[in-house]
Amino acid sequence: MTSTTDRTAPGELAGELPARLSLTPKTTLAGQLDGAWWPYSRDLEAELPPLAAALEECWGRITRVTVSPTRWPVVPHTVAVDGRVLHVGWFTEQDPDKLILLSHTVGRWDLLVIPPETTLASAARLMAAAAIPGSVLTAGVLMANEAVIGRGMRDVQRQEIGWENEGGACMSPYGSPTDRRAHPLP
Structure with missing residues (x-):
């Protein structure tokens, strides 16, 4: 995990910084989450390209992302990632603390989204908890x-x-x- 002292970096800087991820190890145990992501800002256009790039090697090409609009002030329909288009959808029914990533060839992954303003200690606890193989805790439960x-x-x-x-x-x-x-002495 990469740490930074400025947890609320502007959107322009977020694209230059590495994605902060904690992923569940490959195992046969299926859990509620496949890991956690701690973005630097609430700007999806700046945050999604480094996330997709970081996951491409281990998970394949990400083609679609879904979020809840509750935590994101602007949800674009598409985001440019390395000369291609990443489709972004939003669902009000989706857990606001979860990001769903989809790939045509590999499948689906659910990540806990840790708010950018979270302290380093809290983010470390959340990233570790979200990466436990076979955990039945949902994103909302972990945040609560x-x-x-x-x-x-x-x-x-x-x-x-x-x-x-x-x-x-x-x-x-x-x-x-x-x-x-x-x-x-006594």
């Missing part, structure tokens, strides 16, 4: 779980900051909290 985990982590961080601001372990009369030799 991550929202709960992220909220829980923020609460823990808030508690730790509060502990330190109120004196916490630094005020211990027995020395440094990490130095066990400083504690009195």
Whole structure:
């Protein structure tokens, strides 16, 4: 996985950056998802060419993509990819956190779409979870779980900051909290 500090790069830059993907290993276990994709922006015209190029070697030529218009402000009908046309469709019934890729010769793949503004830690968890072979978790369930985990982590961080601001372990009369030799023997 490639990381970047600017997760909301403009659409012009997105086409120059490598696709951030995590794919399920080849196995006989069929799951709900075939991996995850973390685009740099919400510009499909800029984001789809690097995605299609990255997948062409392992999955073959991608000919059609479907998305939910919920997460994409503009859904073009076609996108130019290496001198050919990639057809883009949208369905309001499709899971908003999923991208479906189709190929005439190879088949269909479903990818979790991680929002561009997602933190690196959250994206790493989501990419790992979406690439588990045979997983029955859908894109929507993974995103809902991550929202709960992220909220829980923020609460823990808030508690730790509060502990330190109120004196916490630094005020211990027995020395440094990490130095066990400083504690009195029972």
